Amino acid sequence: MKAAKQKRLEAKGWKVGSAADFLELSEEEAAYIELKLKLASSLKEVRTRRHLTQKEFAKRIDSSQSRVAKMETGDRSVSLDLLIKSLLALGVTNKDIGKVITNNNQAA
Amino acid sequence: MKAAKQKRLEAKGWKVGSAADFLELSEEEAAYIELKLKLASSLKEVRTRRHLTQKEFAKRIDSSQSRVAKMETGDRSVSLDLLIKSLLALGVTNKDIGKVITNNNQAA
């Protein structure tokens, strides 16, 4: 596991104190976190591309600015369900979501 | 929306009484349900390919047979989170999950 990847995983709620701590993550946990972060950054990218503030977007999906912020940072308290429903609300298709998950990099 | 697709959506908790009822689903809701059903059938396929019963698989992921059954039928009460974590537990990679979501058909 590379340092670059570790850095990407240091999102809110997933911060790690050391490489040793980090390595305690199972393959499965790491994959889950990676997936969440991919969707999170994708959401942020699509939202900004639409020229929407978090507040504006929150209103559109009947949520709050703070929750949108948590979504985009991949906070522990947000589910994949919420992330995916939010992407769908922005008009992103299942196909595109699949691509986001499949790609090793990121972006929608 | 084709009849074949409607039939696929008639999973537990999402049954529809008529085409009219069905059409009340927004694009967004339909996409969400489709996505869930893709993951659900994929899970069932991978599990059976591994020659595991629902009970055996449930034990492996610290869950119960009944919840696994609900996962595989795309029950309302199961989240995408649980479906995806379950797939990861079976060794399915993020890349494969992305493919499942992207494909118009199904299977992992």
Add this chain to the structure above:
DNA sequence: TGCGAATATGTCAATTCTGACATAGACTTA
């Protein structure tokens, strides 16, 4: 620098999800 807009963080009550249990149904085999 300072100000306002945007984003991030912490908390919590209400809603939703989860594992577990009971039980029903489907299927096979004796």
Add this chain to the structure above:
DNA sequence: TAAGTCTATGTCAGAATTGACATATTCGCA
């Protein structure tokens, strides 16, 4: 038919997620 195995369905207490609010931090710009 009966019994055994597997899967499906209904229910519920406990756990996790959610929107909302307060507040902090960051960012852009005059």
